[in-house]
Amino acid sequence: MKKRLLVVEDNQDLADIYQLSFQQAGFEVLSVHDGEEALKKFVDFQPHLVLCDIKLPSLSGFDTIEMMQGFPELMKNTVIIIISAYSDRKLIKRAQQLGIPTERYLVKSQISINQVAQVLQGYIPVNEASTS
């Protein structure tokens, strides 16, 4: 069984890139462009991983993550990873307050897309060892 990855990214180009690259890396990828959509899919799609941008059109990435945490049952099986163009101390701190350590705060352009894929794979093996 492929691992489900929910990508929350409002930049269409980046969303396309993530979709293709992470599919090639072996994930089942669903991408959405805003926080509201992300919340809906979080419940329906039950992703193993969420890759979330911070600067989003209405709800911010932080708001979105906070609301996802309102579903503790689902959150138990989900790892959240932030990817942002911003790296201010304040934002990193805010992420920590939401339980996301610096290793899971990735900065756009400071990490290649292949490295992002590696980080994602590091949190969850793409194929469970037991499945054939």
Added chain:
Amino acid sequence: MTQKPHNSLNQQITDLILDNIEDGIFVIDHNQQLVFINQGGLNIIEASTNELKLNRPWTETLKFVNQHNLAVQDLDNPLKQIWIHQQSIRQDAYLLTFKDHNTPIHLIISPIFDNQQQLIAVVGVIREMSLEKQQEQAKTDFVSTASHEMRTPLATLEGYLSLLSKQDLNNQAKIYVSKAHQTVLHLGKLFKDLLTTSQSEDGQLSHKPQIIDLLDLMTTSFNNHQASANEKSITLRFEKPSAFKQGWFIYADPKRIAEVVDNLLENALKYTSADGFITLNLEEVDDFFQLQIKDTGLGISQKDLPHIFQKFYRIDDSQPGTGLGLFICKKIVELYKGAIWLESNLDQGTTFYVNLPKHESG
């Protein structure tokens, strides 16, 4: 004219002080109403006495915004946060004045408790930031905004090139794509270095220290550079120390320390020619762990040695680079009260040493 309730001598003196100091002073009561603000405060927010709205919600008078004049969110609004955390807050902020100017200020606010430890009021001091400080801040903001604005397009470019490189291309096209990809990755590193440099110059190097194992971190960095060493026919070795009994623990931000090790390894690889050797070492020296990176490369002449940690200093331009790597290494190492130095002779290679204080477990 500000509030002058009593007329004792003490009160007169206090009023005189309050009316004449440049700092703004204000008081907010537990109903979230602004109950007092002195003349200095009015000057800073560019309000006249008749515009002043005392005994009204403080939000009508003290408007916290970001540098683009947008109201800050509650989580970033110190006057909202203080009621939750009930602790003094000291921070830089922007106020939107009554004349719609954006004024950078330094703010200190403190909670006032009654005998029952109930928070009954908040008193605050606003200080206009000096022109010098403002300019410094503007520069930092600019560099930070500029590099952020560049990150998204750069990440997009990198992503497309990465996808392109996985397509079925002819050999020549493969080489071009790979070169373009490398260049874009290099540009990403350049922006990162510029941002780090600008942060470190005003003592704002962001970092999140934690307990980390230096041996693990060096092993990762060593593994990451093995491929490029092979490519250049350089032998990269790590003479791993026999396991230190307490572990190689330091207290630092793993990303920042990795930045140091990566920079030194990249330099060694860059400035060593084919068939050379690069050796990593880790040792215990008194209260420090000492990391050594030794190469058999170009070496550095006595005349260049004193300048090698200066920013933008480069000995020759034959290799790509910015001259920021070693400057950043030094800033990071100093942040953790460590030391970095080198021994080198022209044409005989270079050894860099980094001392980092051991983490004393309690």
